[in-house]
Amino acid sequence: MDWQRPGLRIVFISLLVLFAGVVAALVRSQWTEVHEDAPLGSGGILDARDWSPQHDGLLDLAGEWEFYWQEFVVPSHVPGRPGPDDPRPEAVIPQPGLWNHLDIPGSWYSPESYATLRLRLQIDDSWPETLGIYILEVSNSLRMFINGTLVAQAGEPGVTKAETLHKLRPRLGEYYRDGATELDIVLQIANYIDREGGRKRPLYVGTPEDVRGMQRSTIAYEGIIGGALLIIGLYNLVLFLVRREDRLPLAKLSAILPRHEVIFRPRDVVGGDFYWAAPGQNPGSGWIAVGDCTGHGVPGALMVMLSTSLLARCVQSVNDSPDPGRVLGELHRGVRAAMPRSKTHDGLDIGLLYYEPGTVRFAGAHLGLFVLRASGSLPVEYLPGSRKGAGYARTPIDYAFETARLQLQPDDCVYLTSDGLLDQNGGERGFPFGKRRFIRLLETLRGQPLPQQREQILGALDEYRGENPQRDDIVVLGFQSP
Known part of the structure; x- marks a missing residue:
């Protein structure tokens, strides 16, 4: 069988990707489910009082977040009650999303800069006292605060490239809410190495057990897909070297x-x-x-x-x-x-x-x-x-x-x-x-x-x-x- 023929190459690659997708889906299904009908943020507030992490699973903090351009905002007041020195957001933007893709008349946001994203999460007393946080891939450096407490960090965000240390990897965190039912969530983000600035993928909150399950699921899922792509790459590399006309x-x-x-x-x-x-x-x-x-x-x-x-x-x-x-x-x-x-x-x-x-x-x-x-x-x-x-x-x-x-x-x-x-x-x-x-x-x-x-x-x-x-x-x- 001539595996250098384009038709057979396509069949091989398609079967490999299909196999990897099926295995990855089975692996992913073993862990906690993320519901598509979850509540969304609106105007910088996400009302999750009808959501139960113990029964409904992880909550994706998607929707509209407050956006502070070229400012690092640190809340120092009672959540939900802006203090007198609090800056006002420049806009309310959808998340996850990239600020250099924003279509705001009269404004352009360079991907190489820094900003703050902010969301007020409303919950009820049935939520667990200790919350798990899972921040998926952010191609930037970041700090995450809840009610003024630092709960997760990747690298060191700064206002200049020289002050910024980038670490491009997901982050886990935990927060003890001590009875609080309104959580002021602040993300400080800086980017000076990627051509796109902002948060690319979801941010989940739920029980610590579900968060760790999601982490294991994500690692296994992306490892299988990455392995399949690596095999495809090696396969094509061999043909690339063997077939002179394809060099x-x-x-x-x-x-x-x-x-x-x-x-x-x-x-x-x-x-x-x-x-x-x-x-x-x-x-x-x-x-x-x-x-x-x-x-x-x-x-x-x-x-x-x-x-x-x-x-x-x-x-x-x-x-x-x-x-x-x-x-x-x-x-x-x-x-x-x-x-x-x-x-x-x-x-x-x-x-x-x-x-x-x-x-x-x-x-x-x-x-x-x-x-x-x-x-x-x-x-x-x-x-x-x-x-x-x-x-x-x-x-x-x-x-x-x-x-x-x-x-x-x-x-x-x-x-x-x-x-x-x-x-x-x-x-x-x-x-x-x-x-x-x-x-x-x-x-x-x-x-x-x-x-x-x-x-x-x-x-x-x-x-x-x-x-x-x-x-x-x-x-x-x-x-x-x-």
Whole structure:
């Protein structure tokens, strides 16, 4: 049996993921249940007086929390009765959630900063005196207070990067409420290493026994899924090394478009950005993609392997009528199905095009397409991708990615780039490189051969970055129409 055939590879990966999912679900079912009809916070208050941790299980402290931007609030008053020196919240925001995704008119919140989240939890006397706390993954540092008492901490939040110590792991805590029926819960969060700031996953409260059960369940569940992804990664790595034609997609890209250049700079040894190509229906036609998966290093690389395997299957299903938007829809649903439910913020941004001589069909998920016309009288064209990413829980499962079509003239240049280049900070004020600066740079490259364009882009990026560290993986792919 030829395990290098794409069809058998897909069957193997699908069966492995299915097996891991079934085993993980069985493991998860052995521990305490979290109810979907639990009460939610509203206006910074969560009324849980009708909830019984002893009978109903763990309570997810989801809903609306008070949000204090660039402030570390420590309550020093009677819970529920704001003191005279208490700051007022800037907004009330849904949790779990990321502050750089907030859509508040006139405001923008950088992921690299600090903030406080606050919730007042109302309970009754039947609740246990000792409460267990379980904070799932927070890609930041944090401190958690209940009624002014520190109950959990990960790292050391600070108002600057130098003052902050990050520890990216779940935390357990316990709190003796001493008869209190209103709990003032405060989370101080700081982030200077992740491109997303805030709380990504649930925060549970309940009996200490249920909290420890949830911890064991989560470790087993994610260990099984992680092991399955590791096996998939090792399997693909072996094929990657054995099959010379699969070592890099450059050979496939060259068969489609002889004139092309690629900039590939992972932040670490390996990363979550990728470029990819596959042949189309006819000679000289094919699929080309640039993607940006969540994560860096090995976790990002494993997401790349999963995403590119699914992408290969998706394009095969529509090769009779190439439609990049349809492919992205299938890819989105495939990633959602393959990832565990707890990975609500895992997915990818991707720009995908189908090229045939003189024509490009393009669809993007958070990534766009740049076109530099050979004619000096035309400005750089930018085709924005969809505002939704692929595979993320916040993207509706039936979301329709739109396909745009454009005509190419001889010597027109087309560019796909991940956000690593556009988001790289630098310059005198530390601002991102940005789309406008990239467009101005491309306009200076008109008429130059692609190898020289590549060197000019690298030089401009390095000069702008200066002494700042590389923030993210970077991929730029450019090609010239015959």
